[in-house]
Amino acid sequence: EIVLTQSPGTLSLSPGESATLSCRASQSVSSNYLAWYQQKPGQAPRLLIYGASSRATGIPDRFSGSGSGTDFTLTISRLEPEDFAVYYCQQYANSWTFGQGTKVDIK
Amino acid sequence: EVQLVESGGGLIQPGGSLRLSCAASGLTVSSNYMSWVRQAPGKGLEWVSIIYTAGTTHYADSVKGRFTISRDNSKNTLYLQMNSLRAEDTAVYYCARAISGYYFDSWGQGTLVTVSS
Numbered sequence: 001e002i003v004l005t006q007s008p009g010t011l012s013l014s015p016g017e018s019a020t021l022s023c024r025a026s027q028s029v030s031s032n033y034l035a036w037y038q039q040k041p042g043q044a045p046r047l048l049i050y051g052a053s054s055r056a057t058g059i060p061d062r063f064s065g066s067g068s069g070t071d072f073t074l075t076i077s078r079l080e081p082e083d084f085a086v087y088y089c090q091q092y093a094n095s096w097t098f099g100q101g102t103k104v105d106i107k
Numbered sequence: 108e109v110q111l112v113e114s115g116g117g118l119i120q121p122g123g124s125l126r127l128s129c130a131a132s133g134l135t136v137s138s139n140y141m142s143w144v145r146q147a148p149g150k151g152l153e154w155v156s157i158i159y160t161a162g163t164t165h166y167a168d169s170v171k172g173r174f175t176i177s178r179d180n181s182k183n184t185l186y187l188q189m190n191s192l193r194a195e196d197t198a199v200y201y202c203a204r205a206i207s208g209y210y211f212d213s214w215g216q217g218t219l220v221t222v223s224s
């Protein structure tokens with residue numbers, strides 16, 4: 001099983017700042033089969049990024065994904081008030097597993 | 108517009124059974140890879156099961172042998188039959204479409220299952 005470790009656990013930032021979230025895999029994620037989701041309290045997750053760097057339909061371009069192998073990054077430039085949420089990475093190269101999440105909260 | 112609506116959750120005693128349903132509109136369940144993902148209270152996401160368009164199914168080790176995923180093409184509905192329920196199965200259960208069996212692009216609102224005596 002591929003274990004995904006996200007860091008940091010919590011990121012405290014102000015609107016307008018940039019956020020950098022990390023997702024590290026216990027073994028290489030082939031074909032960059034990695035996705036990112038956003039989840040707000042009481043809501044279902046929303047797909048942001050798939051294939052490590054492709055934005056899902058309707059996702060603003062301030063969200064970007066990068067990385068390969070075992071190290072992946074989600075960057076949110078110019079945080080908007082609606083971006084404060086929990087973010088999960090997920091790999092689909094070998095079964096399906098999620099990271100434990102990074103909470104982005106307002107400083 | 109794709110809409111997935113889960114139902115069937117509730118309070119159940121340990122060892123009991125429950126069947127969750129996910130009614131779909133805007134997509135054909137049998138033509139898509141469909142999955143169940145759960146989230147324990149205050150915890151992260153955990154993949155549970157998937158059914159491929161050809162009918163092949165896969166399960167997380169934590170539910171293998173106890174849970175069964177299925178679909179009713181005539182009702183365009185996905186199911187999760189859960190037997191021998193344990194306290195650790197307590198979670199919100201989401202159904203989701205898995206694009207090509209990979210990542211999840213459409214989610215329902217979830218249904219809460221509480222296993223407790």
